[in-house]
Amino acid sequence: MSLGSSVFSTESYFHTQKPPDGLDIKTARMGEFVEHWRGVQGNKVVLVTSGGTTVPLEANTVRFLDNFSAGTRGATSAEYFLSAGYAVIFLHRQHSLRPFSRHYSHSLNPFLDLLSESSGTIAVSPEHTAKLLPILRAYHAAQVKGTLLSIEFQTVNEYLWLLKGVTGVMAPLGRRGMFYLAAAVSDFFLPEDKMAEHKIQSGHGTLSLEMDQVPKVLRPLVQEWTPEGYIVSFKLETEERFLIPKARAALSRYGHQLVIGNDLHRRKYEVVFVERTDGRRKTGVEDIPGGAETPPLEDANEFKETWLRLADLTRRTGNGADGEVEIEELIVNELVNRHDRWIADAES
Numbered sequence: 483m484s485l486g487s488s489v490f491s492t493e494s495y496f497h498t499q500k501p502p503d504g505l506d507i508k509t510a511r512m513g514e515f516v517e518h519w520r521g522v523q524g525n526k527v528v529l530v531t532s533g534g535t536t537v538p539l540e541a542n543t544v545r546f547l548d549n550f551s552a553g554t555r556g557a558t559s560a561e562y563f564l565s566a567g568y569a570v571i572f573l574h575r576q577h578s579l580r581p582f583s584r585h586y587s588h589s590l591n592p593f594l595d596l597l598s599e600s601s602g603t604i605a606v607s608p609e610h611t612a613k614l615l616p617i618l619r620a621y622h623a624a625q626v627k628g629t630l631l632s633i634e635f636q637t638v639n640e641y642l643w644l645l646k647g648v649t650g651v652m653a654p655l656g657r658r659g660m661f662y663l664a665a666a667v668s669d670f671f672l673p674e675d676k677m678a679e680h681k682i683q684s685g686h687g688t689l690s691l692e693m694d695q696v697p698k699v700l701r702p703l704v705q706e707w708t709p710e711g712y713i714v715s716f717k718l719e720t721e722e723r724f725l726i727p728k729a730r731a732a733l734s735r736y737g738h739q740l741v742i743g744n745d746l747h748r749r750k751y752e753v754v755f756v757e758r759t760d761g762r763r764k765t766g767v768e769d770i771p772g773g774a775e776t777p778p779l780e781d782a783n784e785f786k787e788t789w790l791r792l793a794d795l796t797r798r799t800g801n802g803a804d805g806e807v808e809i810e811e812l813i814v815n816e817l818v819n820r821h822d823r824w825i826a827d828a829e830s
C-alpha cells in the first residue's frame with residue numbers, strides 16, 4: 483500500500499464528498515435536543531464522540547478499513563457526564579460500546595450469564611443484582627429526564643458531516659457546550675472519485691490503494707464552528723515520548739483548551755492533560771498543507787501537564803460495575819471543574 487499525496491482542505495472536503503443519507507434528520511434531532519437543554523437554566527451540554535470510523539473501499543461496500551477503538555472511553559465518559567448533570571449527545575460508531583449497556587457486553591459479561599430461571603420465570607441472579615441496580619437506576623434516570631441522545635455513524639465521511647452539523651447546532655450554547663472528541667478518526671480515506679463502484683474483484687494479484695489525507699476538522703471546529711465551546715481533543719500515540727510534544731503541537735496549531743494524551747497500551751490506567759497555563763484559547767497558527775502533524779515551535783513555559791493515574795493498576799477489571807475506579811471518572815471530574823471555570827470566566 484502506498485500513501486497518496488493529495489491534501490483536502492476542510493472546505494474542499496465538504497465541497498466534494500457527498501453528505502450521508504439521513505444527515506438532516508440526525509442533525510435536526512440533535513438540534514431539538516440542544517434547544518431543549520439550552521432553555522433549562524444553567525444546564526450544560528456535552529458532545530461525546532466515540533468509537534472508530536471506517537473507510538470504505540467500495541461504494542457498494544463489501545470491504546472497509548477500520549481501527550481498534552471499541553468505544554470504551556466514550557461510553558464510560560458519557561455515564562460520568564450524565565451523573566455530573568450534563569445533557570449528553572453521544573455520537574458513536576454503530577455497534578460500539580454504549581453507556582449503561584457496556585456493563586454487560588457480549589464478550590466481557592454476557593447478558594445471559596446474569597439471568598436465572600425458576601418455574602418458567604426469568605430474573606437477575608441475586609449475586610448480580612447489587613452490581614446491576616445502580617446501573618439500571620442511572621439508565622432509567624437518563625431515560626426519564628431525556629438527558630441522553632445517541633446518534634450513530636459508521637464511515638469517516640458520516641462522522642465528519644455529523645460533527646460539522648452538531649457543532650453548528652451547539653454553537654448557540656456558547657460556553658455551556660463542551661466537545662469531548664474521543665472518537666478514533668481515520669487519517670486517510672478514499673475520495674468518492676477514486677473509490678470502486680462495486681466489489682473489487684480478486685484474482686488479479688496484489689491490491690494497491692492510494693489514499694488521501696482526511697483534513698483535520700479540529701481547525702475549523704475551534705476557529706469557526708464553535709468560537710465559545712470548551713473543546714477537549716485526544717491524542718493517541720503508541721510511543722509515550724511523542725505524547726506531550728504532539729499534544730502541545732495540537733494546542734498551538736488549533737488553539738483550543740485541552741488535549742488529553744493517551745498511550746495505546748496504558749490508556750485505561752493513565753492519561754495526561756496538556757493545556758495552556760492560563761487555561762485560555764488562542765488563535766491557532768496558519769495551516770501547513772499536509773503538515774497536520776508537524777509541530778510548530780512552542781514555548782514550553784506556556785503549557786502545563788497533569789497526569790491522571792489509577793492508583794492500583796489492577797483495580798479496573800473491565801466494566802466499572804463493582805465499585806472499581808475507572809479513569810474516565812477522574813477525567814470527567816477534572817473536566818467539569820475546568821468547564822465551570824471557563825463558563826465563570828465569561829461571566830466575571
Ligand code: PMT
Nearest residue numbers: 551552553554555663664666667697698699700715716718
Ligand atoms: O475506544 P477506546 O478503546 O476506549 O479507545 C479510546 C481512544 C484511545 C480511541 C481515545 O482515548 C482517543 O485517543 N481518541 C482519539 C484518537 C485519535 O483520533 O487521535 P488522532 O491523533 O488521530 O487525532 C487527534 C484529534 O484530532 C482527535 O481528537 C480527533 O477528533 C481529531 N481529528 C482526527 C482526525 C481528523 N481527520 N480530524 C480531526 O479533527
